[in-house]
Every structure is written in structure tokens, then in C-alpha cells.
Amino acid sequence: MKDYALWTEGLRKQFGKTRAVDGIDLQVPHGSIYAFLGPNGAGKTTTIKMLLGLLRPDGGKFGLLDHEGPPDPRTLARIGYVPEIPGLYGFMTTRELVDFCRRLHPAWDHDLVDRYLDLFGLPRDRKVGGFSRGMKSQLALVLALAHRPELLILDEPTTGLDPLARKNFLQTVLAEVAQAGQTVLLSTHLLEDAQRVADTVGIIKSGRLVLQKSMDEIKAGEKKVRVVFQHQPPPWLQEIPGVRGLEQEGSAVVLTVTGDISVVLERVRTVPLFALEVIDLSLEQVFHEYATAPGRS
Amino acid sequence: MKRAEVKALGRVWVLTGKELNQLRVVLWVGTAVTLVFGLMVPYVYRFVVPMLPSPEMLRGFLGDILRQQLASYRSYLWTNWYGKNLLQNLTVIGIIVGMGAIAGERAKGSLSFLFTLPVSRCAVVAAKAGAASLVLACCTVVPTVAMWAASQSLSGYAVASDFLLGMPLAWAGAVAVTALSMLVSVFTDDLVKAGIGAVGACLLAALPGWFQSTRQFSIFWHMRGMPLLAGAPFPWSSLAPLLAVAAVSLWMTAFAVKRRDF
Numbered sequence: 001m002k003d004y005a006l007w008t009e010g011l012r013k014q015f016g017k018t019r020a021v022d023g024i025d026l027q028v029p030h031g032s033i034y035a036f037l038g039p040n041g042a043g044k045t046t047t048i049k050m051l052l053g054l055l056r057p058d059g060g061k062f063g064l065l066d067h068e069g070p071p072d073p074r075t076l077a078r079i080g081y082v083p084e085i086p087g088l089y090g091f092m093t094t095r096e097l098v099d100f101c102r103r104l105h106p107a108w109d110h111d112l113v114d115r116y117l118d119l120f121g122l123p124r125d126r127k128v129g130g131f132s133r134g135m136k137s138q139l140a141l142v143l144a145l146a147h148r149p150e151l152l153i154l155d156e157p158t159t160g161l162d163p164l165a166r167k168n169f170l171q172t173v174l175a176e177v178a179q180a181g182q183t184v185l186l187s188t189h190l191l192e193d194a195q196r197v198a199d200t201v202g203i204i205k206s207g208r209l210v211l212q213k214s215m216d217e218i219k220a221g222e223k224k225v226r227v228v229f230q231h232q233p234p235p236w237l238q239e240i241p242g243v244r245g246l247e248q249e250g251s252a253v254v255l256t257v258t259g260d261i262s263v264v265l266e267r268v269r270t271v272p273l274f275a276l277e278v279i280d281l282s283l284e285q286v287f288h289e290y291a292t293a294p295g296r297s
Numbered sequence: 298m299k300r301a302e303v304k305a306l307g308r309v310w311v312l313t314g315k316e317l318n319q320l321r322v323v324l325w326v327g328t329a330v331t332l333v334f335g336l337m338v339p340y341v342y343r344f345v346v347p348m349l350p351s352p353e354m355l356r357g358f359l360g361d362i363l364r365q366q367l368a369s370y371r372s373y374l375w376t377n378w379y380g381k382n383l384l385q386n387l388t389v390i391g392i393i394v395g396m397g398a399i400a401g402e403r404a405k406g407s408l409s410f411l412f413t414l415p416v417s418r419c420a421v422v423a424a425k426a427g428a429a430s431l432v433l434a435c436c437t438v439v440p441t442v443a444m445w446a447a448s449q450s451l452s453g454y455a456v457a458s459d460f461l462l463g464m465p466l467a468w469a470g471a472v473a474v475t476a477l478s479m480l481v482s483v484f485t486d487d488l489v490k491a492g493i494g495a496v497g498a499c500l501l502a503a504l505p506g507w508f509q510s511t512r513q514f515s516i517f518w519h520m521r522g523m524p525l526l527a528g529a530p531f532p533w534s535s536l537a538p539l540l541a542v543a544a545v546s547l548w549m550t551a552f553a554v555k556r557r558d559f
Contacts (some may be wrong), residue, residue, distance in 0.1 A: 052413050055558045087406030091319060103311045104414050140410075283372035 090129025304355025470520030508523030
């Protein structure tokens with residue numbers, strides 16, 4: 001597992017009778033931006049909390065950087081984390097909070113902190129308790145980046161941000177992080193953001209990882225084929241290797257295909273057709289295919 | 298000491314500073330309120346006690362207590378301070394500090410921030426305990442010394458400096474209360490529940506003190522330092538169990554903090 005900055009093997013967590021995470025195998029390559037997608041309650045935050053040692057898994061293994069199991073202080077010093085709702089100390093000012101974190105982190109880039117505080121326009125001498133949710137998210141992001149972590153774990157980091165701050169985060173901050181070769185695990189609902197920045201995607205549904213591919217593989221391998229047959233559609237369409245789904249759209253049949261599309265096209269062309277069209281899927285469509293379609297978990 | 302250990306100690310010190318900053322309101326208010334109580338004790342004796350009927354005229358349980366307390370100014374001061382006012386104030390302060398230690402951080406959502414900083418959870422518990430001990434030391438020493446000095450200034454009411462020997466016992470008892478409250482606070486994210494749990498734990502710890510045969514098993518009986526009032530040498534046998542209760546509770550807190558889901 002040394003090829004991966006973050007990995008899990010059969011990771012499980014149960015709350016009462018609910019299986020929040022049900023044996024997932026994540027593999028986040030070094031230097032990648034991994035979009036961790038899933039509907040609400042799919043198990044994203046639970047997985048992240050287990051990775052950070054905030055929750056104890058019921059089973060399975062995991063590792064971050066070169067450390068297996070819950071991260072020790074030495075590993076935590078190489079990780080940056082931004083939770084969905086940042087719980088920063090409201091009684092401190094920005095300056096005090098930055099100073100507190102600086103004294104705990106062996107590597108701290110003060111110039112970077114100053115630059116990002118200016119970029120987000122965060123006041124240095126105001127109490128954090130008086131900040132809006134978006135401002136807290138921005139400050140949490142600055143603190144997570146300040147020690148130039150090898151692995152950055154972001155749980156819905158742009159949820160509370162206004163459009164300008166979101167743009168700053170995606171275009172400036174994540175671009176710098178990617179350029180520096182840092183690995184990012186980005187859990188988000190915003191598929192547009194994920195499509196813009198991610199190079200690898202994992203989709204979790206009901207605690208199970210239903211897709212894990214590079215963005216290139218998704219672009220190349222996830223398609224829809226729209227066919228209008230001259231007669232009744234043949235009954236064997238769903239049995240063609242690679243066909244994951246079949247829908248009727250008026251007179252057309254739409255096949256959802258994963259993998260080598262040429263096999264599907266070859267088989268379909270054996271039947272008289274009026275029209276055949278291959279449609280590329282956006283990440284949003286892929287997400288809907290995997291995460292919202294019933295019975296895919 | 299190895300370099301890594303020095304660094305770890307440095308981090309505990311940084312965390313302790315944060316905790317003291319967080320507890321500063323409790324520190325100032327706790328010290329001020331206890332100070333007011335402390336200064337009132339000698340002045341009540343000077344101006345109010347002469348107005349009471351003679352203890353010999355009082356009958357029943359209340360008469361017995363008053364006769365014991367008013368036997369001398371020293372016994373009045375000791376029973377009203379170490380046996381009542383300081384003990385009650387330190388217990389309340391100890392519960393407030395302890396119940397917020399983990400439950401408070403969870404309620405505010407800052408625990409995940411704290412636990413993802415590059416420090417061990419033992420260091421977090423040690424820093425919280427260290428800061429609480431300093432706050433309690435301030436709430437013990439400042440009012441007690443002020444009260445003792447006020448007594449010296451009242452003509453005819455000077456008390457020997459061995460009166461101050463009761464402070465370590467009161468402080469150690471308060472640290473034990475705080476440690477018990479911290480342990481309770483690991484198991485909930487609700488401050489009210491943590492407070493109720495801490496009060497319950499303190500009531501259990503107080504229970505043996507209500508009976509003559511079991512009183513040596515009560516934190517609060519040892520906190521009073523009654524052997525010192527009777528002129529006995531410093532009761533290490535009282536200090537040791539108080540520190541042991543504190544140490545065991547803190548160890549259990551650290552253990553629970555490592556194993557719990559947050």
C-alpha cells in the first residue's frame with residue numbers, strides 16, 4: 001500500500017443497527033486530488049473520522065502516509081484537516097489561534113498563513129466566535145494548510161463559502177496544493193467543484209464504495225448509448241458485457257455502459273436501427289447513475 | 298531528558314496555556330467569590346458572633362455544633378473555612394472545570410479540532426488537568442492567605458501560620474473532584490448531563506463521610522484536614538488518598554479518551 005497516501009481495506013463502522021461504513025476499500029494515490037462523493041448519510045464523514053482516529057472502526061484496516069492505523073501525533077503533523085463544521089476556539093482571535101497552532105506544528109509557514117489570510121480577507125484581531133460560518137471555514141482551511149501537509153483531508157470545505165471565497169479556494173488554494181504535490185481527499189456534494197479539480201473519484205453509497213476510478217477512466221469508460229431500433233428492442237441488450245442499465249426514452253432505448261464501448265456497439269449494430277448515438281457522461285451524470293439509482297449498492 | 302520528551306512537554310505547556318486562557322473566567326470569578334467568602338469569615342466572628350446567645354445556652358444539635366466551632370477563634374476559622382466555605386466553593390469550581398473539560402469541547406465541536414492537532418490525547422488530558430490544578434490552586438491560596446492576613450489585622454484575632462497547612466488538603470480534594478468530573482465528562486456531549494453526572498459522582502464520594510465508621514473513605518472528610526485542627530502533624534495519610542483518587546481518575550479519563558468515539 002506504499003503507492004497510496006491513504007488506503008483502507010474492508011473498513012467498517014456500525015452505529016447500533018445501522019451500517020454507516022460497510023467494508024470500503026479506498027485507494028488515494030500520492031499527489032492526487034481525490035473527490036470523495038456520495039449522497040447525505042452515505043458514510044463520507046464517518047469514513048473521514050475513522051481515518052483521523054476520531055471514531056474507532058469495527059473492522060478493516062487503513063493507513064495514512066506511511067503509518068498504518070489511527071494516526072499518531074507524528075503522522076497528524078503531516079496531515080491537514082478541515083471538518084464540515086469547523087469547531088475553532090471562539091474565545092481566541094485569529095492571531096491567537098494561529099499562534100496556538102504554530103506552536104504545536106513543527107513545520108509552519110507563516111508567510112503562507114499571511115498570504116491566505118489576506119486572500120480570504122480574514123481579520124487578525126477579531127474573536128473567532130464572532131465569525132460567520134464561511135469565515136470559520138476559511139480560517140480552518142488556512143490552519144490546515146499552514147504546515148504544508150503531505151495529506152489534506154477536506155470534509156465539505158466549500159459548503160459555507162460565498163462564490164468569491166469558493167473561487168479563491170478552488171482556483172488559488174487547491175491549484176497551489178496540487179502544484180506542490182500534496183495529496184487531497186476532498187469530500188463534497190458540489191460535483192461541479194469536484195469535476196473541476198479532481199483527478200480521481202470515489203463514490204460511496206450506503207456505506208459502500210460503488211465507484212473508484214481516475215477522471216480519465218470515467219471520461220473514457222462511462223458512456224450512454226442511445227439507440228432507436230427499427231423493430232422491438234432485442235431482449236438480450238442487458239446481457240451485453242459492460243451494460244449496467246437500460247431505460248426507455250420515447251422510441252429510443254438508452255444503455256448505460258461501463259468499460260469498452262466497442263463490444264456494445266458491435267452487438268447493437270447486428271439489429272436493424274434507425275439511429276445510434278454515443279453520449280459522454282459528465283461527473284454529475286455518473287454520480288447520479290451510481291449514487292441515486294436504486295439497487296446499485 | 299531526550300529531545301522528543303522535551304518537545305512533548307513543550308506541547309503540553311502550549312495546551313495548558315490554551316486551557317488557562319479558556320478557564321480565565323472561572324479563574325477570576327472563582328477566586329473573587331471565594332475571596333469575598335474568605336474575608337467575610339473573620340469579620341463575621343468579630344462583629345456578628347458576639348451578638349449570638351452564649352453557646353452554653355443553646356441546646357440540641359445546633360448547640361453542639363456551635364459550641365465546637367466557637368471553642369476558639371482558630372477552631373471557628375478552621376471549621377468555617379476548610380470545613381465549609383472553601384470546601385463548598387472548591388467543589389463547585391472543581392465540578393465546573395471538570396465537566397467542561399471534554400463534554401464542553403464536544404458540545405462546542407472543538408474536540409475534533411483538538412484531537413487532530415499533532416499532540417497525543419494523554420497530553421490533552423494532562424494539560425487540562427494541569428490547568429485545572431493551577432486554577433484551583435489560585436482559588437485556594439489567594440482567598441486563604443487573604444483571610445489569614447485579615448485575621449492578623451483584627452486586634453486579638455491573630456492565628457498561627459500553621460493554619461495555612463490546610464491548603465494542600467483542600468486543593469488536593471478539589472483536584473480529585475475535578476478529575477472525577479473530567480472522567481464523567483468523557484461519556485457525554487451534553488454539559489448539563491456532564492454536570493449532573495459530576496454532582497452524582499461527588500455525592501457518591503461524599504456518602505462515606507456521613508458515617509463515623511466510614512468517613513476515612515470520603516474525599517470531603519480528608520479535605521477538611523481536621524487532624525490539623527486537633528494539633529496533629531501534617532496528615533499525609535489524608536493527602537495521599539486525595540492525590541491517588543485524582544491520579545486514578547485522570548488515568549481512567551486518558552484511557553477512556555483514547556478508546557471512545559468522538
